[in-house]
Amino acid sequence: MKNLSRLLFAMLLVLGYSNVNAQDKNNPWQITIGVNAVDFFPVGEDAPQGDTFAEFFNVGDHWNILPSVSSISVSKYLSDGISFGVAGSLNKISKFGDAAVGDLSYYGLDGTIKYNFLEETTFDPYLGIGGGYTWVDDIGAGTLNGTLGFNLWFSENIGLTVQSSYKYAFEDYLSTHFQHTAGISIKFGGTDTDGDGIYDKDDACPDVAGLVAFNGCPDTDGDGIEDSKDDCPNEAGLAEFNGCPDTDGDGVADKNDKCPTVAGLKALAGCPDADGDGVTDADDACPTVAGPAANKGCPWPDADGDGVLDKDDQCPDVKGTVANNGCPEVTEAVKKALNAYAKTILFDTGKATIKTQSAGVLNDIINILQEYSNAKFTVEGHTDSVGSEANNQKLSEARAASVKDYLVANGIDSSRLSSVGYGESKPIDKNTTSAGRANNRRVEINLVK
Template sequence: MKNLSRLLFAMLLILGYSNADAQDKNNPWQITIGANAVDAYPSGDGAPFSEGIFDKYFDVSDHWNILPSLSTISVSKYIGDGFSFGIAGSLNKIENRGDQEVDDLSYYGADGTIKYSVGEVLDWNTFEPYLGVGGGYTWVDDLGAGTLNGTLGFNLWFTENIGLTVQSAYKHAFEDYLDTHFQHTAGISIKFGGADTDGDGIYDKDDACPDVPGLEAFNGCPDTDGDGIEDSKDSCPDEAGLAEFDGCPDTDSDGIADKDDNCPTVAGLKALAGCPDADGDGVRDSDDKCPNTAGAPANNGCPWPDTDGDGVLDKDDKCPDVVGTVANNGCPEVTEEVQKTLNEYAKTILFDTGRSTIKTQSEAVLKDIIAILNEYSTATFTIEGHTDSTGRASTNQKLSEARANSVKDYLVANGINSSRLSAVGYGKDRPIDSNKTRKGRANNRRVEINLIK
């Protein structure tokens, strides 16, 4: 009864540990059930590295005490970075104590071990060697003592969760009455207890989205809209869409995702952000005032008019209401005949003798000149003043300049843009007739208005 109570005590330690840390959901558990062998050779001074300590290590028949039935059980839990901690309980019957044969002595052990997985470091998934260190308490018959343990073993996994565990532990006793000894174990191991926080059937350790229910196909991550694209890669996770549009829909099938389509229900053009252009003029129908007639974007999709019908569109026509020529940007050109008429009028402008003041009887002819200048509203002109050769040249030069400017000022004052006019005086330098006759001198005293080409 006493021995049975010791085994039960060891098992309670194991079960107590397995429940104490059960809230750590992300660490898997491992339970191993098997048989053990106790080797009490050598039993000399107990020195851990004494001479001959491994001489009889494989002498199974003479030194190993084997209890072939279920005689050991252990539970361990993965801590992280290749480390795990476990507790084991074992029982045996000692018939060979080193080289001595003894009456059947009961053997009970309870041990705790920190193991380090060499296999995890080497990324060996099937064959997993490990090292361990720990301590425990061992009873042989009625005597018990603490031990310091060193462990070497391996797991051989047949599947992801089931495997074979083989290990050998060197147990150094702290009391002389308990032999330092080896304990070898072999058993079947089962890994279990992975957490599934989101309840999607995928353990957290394998779940890329452990807090959100998902699909196995996406490593536990969700596909809310069911379009076959996981939410993290889906630009429209709440609307079923197409892979080519990163999970977004294209309602009008125009090749532009709805989120980028300004007209998502009507097939359109990519250049117009998914909106249609029925007349193909580059203006989307909703902004096109002439949606069925190709026009100009700058004219709201309508064709440019040619109001005066001169072949120059209003947008390029500097005189859109007057028939002109293409060469003169839609404005009428000053012909030689018009130029001649203009100068015939200009020659009749009268001034006070020796002065630049225009006589009032010249107003009629000046109005005719203004009418011609207004008809050719984009043309520019030079007003030239001329004199005969009578008198001093300097006086004639000043008088010609003053009369040219006087005509310019009159024209500007009556609505002609000053930017279209310039004034210059040539004095007596450009006669058109002889200065030896009265008639010739009269012809030389004149004003000309000439087109600047």
């Protein structure tokens, strides 16, 4: 019972060491459970012991093996291939070299620093050095241990460990010996900096708590899209919008929606357009009646009712025709009336000055021109054939210009009028009679088309 208590104490120390430190480092732990064999023969001592390494593998004659689980070790990887482990073991000694002895109890508690030559490989050999304390029956002594062994990993976490340790005893009453161990090893543990249950070595976001589904990366808003791929990581949204919400369900993500709480159109950045005129309701002065954006969404007015919108109507206050841009057209009757008035304009003989008695007829002409405010006219001067042709040309030009100047001075826009003289070149009657010459001496006002 006393010896069993020693072994249990040793195992508790091992497991206690594991539990205290397991969460403090960033590399896996390794626990090995197996069997051990103790051999007192090949250590370079006198009989019944033998020469160093003599009959090293003479299992039947020299090895003491307890046919049950008889060893347990826990080791912790430190860095650069170096690890530290603690092992506990028990055995029954019936063979002391070539001599048979009664069944003696054997207990060992050892600590070892190991160096692994090949990291992250299937075959993983190592060397170790350490020390411990070994009891044979009730006699115990400290030992200095040298270890050679290997791990053979079947998977990332499970493997076979085989090792042989030379245990040099510091006291004469405990003999130096070899202890061989074979067992199943399990690697486990590691650091979880962010506390999300995923070890840092497997955690894509080791400093931020996350989810297993995203390799340890977070999904702050819980919408099933990890933050690194979520355009709106703090607001639950839809996959089709890269994690952003669409509150009004109009197919435009809130972050791009100028009217996020009211369903609208994609073409209008998520804002509604009740009358379908392409102007958002918020900017539409007439939201229920379609109208152009240039008029704030309202229909253009047509004040004079001539079918030409005011914006295109050159005479918005006077009813006209579509063909004449909303202005009234100059009819043939009006043209005849203009020329009938114009022919009665009188000038001083041989001069371009207008006689005062022509003021009435000129006012009639002005009234007609003002009625057709967008029409353009040319004032034409004509003479009879009396006198030289050159003088007649100059006189016709001067008289036409005189009439134009009078009309402009009395309210007609100068851009609507031009003047030209034709001299005696366009007679409308014979120049051989006084009546004919009187007809040829005339002013005409004609529409410019």
